[in-house]
Amino acid sequence: MNILAVSAHPDDIEFFCAGTLSRFKKSGHSVAMAILCDGNKGHFEIKAKELAEIRKKEAENSAKILGADLFIGLFPDLELHINKESVDKLVDVIRKVDPDLIITHSPDDYMVDHVNAGKLAIDASFCATLPNYETKVKKCVKLVPIFFMDTASGVNFQPTEYVDITEEMPIKEKMLLCHQSQYTWLKEHDKIDYVDFMKGLNQFRGTQCGVKYAEGFRQHLVWGRIKPYRLLP
Ligand SMILES: [Zn+2]
Numbered sequence: 001m002n003i004l005a006v007s008a009h010p011d012d013i014e015f016f017c018a019g020t021l022s023r024f025k026k027s028g029h030s031v032a033m034a035i036l037c038d039g040n041k042g043h044f045e046i047k048a049k050e051l052a053e054i055r056k057k058e059a060e061n062s063a064k065i066l067g068a069d070l071f072i073g074l075f076p077d078l079e080l081h082i083n084k085e086s087v088d089k090l091v092d093v094i095r096k097v098d099p100d101l102i103i104t105h106s107p108d109d110y111m112v113d114h115v116n117a118g119k120l121a122i123d124a125s126f127c128a129t130l131p132n133y134e135t136k137v138k139k140c141v142k143l144v145p146i147f148f149m150d151t152a153s154g155v156n157f158q159p160t161e162y163v164d165i166t167e168e169m170p171i172k173e174k175m176l177l178c179h180q181s182q183y184t185w186l187k188e189h190d191k192i193d194y195v196d197f198m199k200g201l202n203q204f205r206g207t208q209c210g211v212k213y214a215e216g217f218r219q220h221l222v223w224g225r226i227k228p229y230r231l232l233p
Pocket of ligand 1: 114
């Protein structure tokens with residue numbers, strides 16, 4: 001299968017679904033990461049343009065560890081809105097990747113970029129199936145299942161499916177540590193150590209399903225996107 005993860009910022013995928021993506025890779029599936037925002041506002045000292053470049057490199061290093069294709073920086077942080085331009089941009093990514101399954105943010109997550117990225121993934125993945133929805137990439141793809149990944153610290157999110165990522169924790173941590181520019185930012189702005197933050201959530205989800213570390217997901221259950229078998233690893 002072709003797996004596409006659609007996130008708002010560089011480092012979201014590492015927090016919420018990189019373990020599952022790693023399991024997909026190990027089973028021989030292809031993985032692509034679409035990081036819609038460029039991360040240009042997440043720092044106290046580094047200016048926006050320079051920060052976007054740094055964060056692109058960090059995301060590239062992380063994607064390389066996973067062996068994933070990377071699309072990054074379609075919008076500046078907090079300028080990701082739902083409109084025709086943003087839908088068209090993601091339609092083109094989806095048409096290039098031709099996914100069999102999409103993982104994205106939950107509608108209940110804590111900030112607007114996350115919520116909009118999730119909504120955009122739903123809208124764009126539908127538009128991408130329509131021959132008369134014309135964008136730069138002249139290709140039509142199928143309507144595919146969508147899974148919502150966990151929210152920041154699991155607030156407002158009750159998973160219905162769990163993936164055991166105990167063996168994936170070293171790669172997940174290594175990927176997260178690529179985002180060094182965020183270590184100080186998250187410590188000072190959000191009062192968290194990002195590795196503890198990530199591990200805590202995965203340990204909590206692991207406790208819920210009887211393993212050491214897990215990632216939790218909820219499927220977007222609407223007509224046309226449901227399969228009669230399990231899709232996650
Ligand atoms: Zn984020």
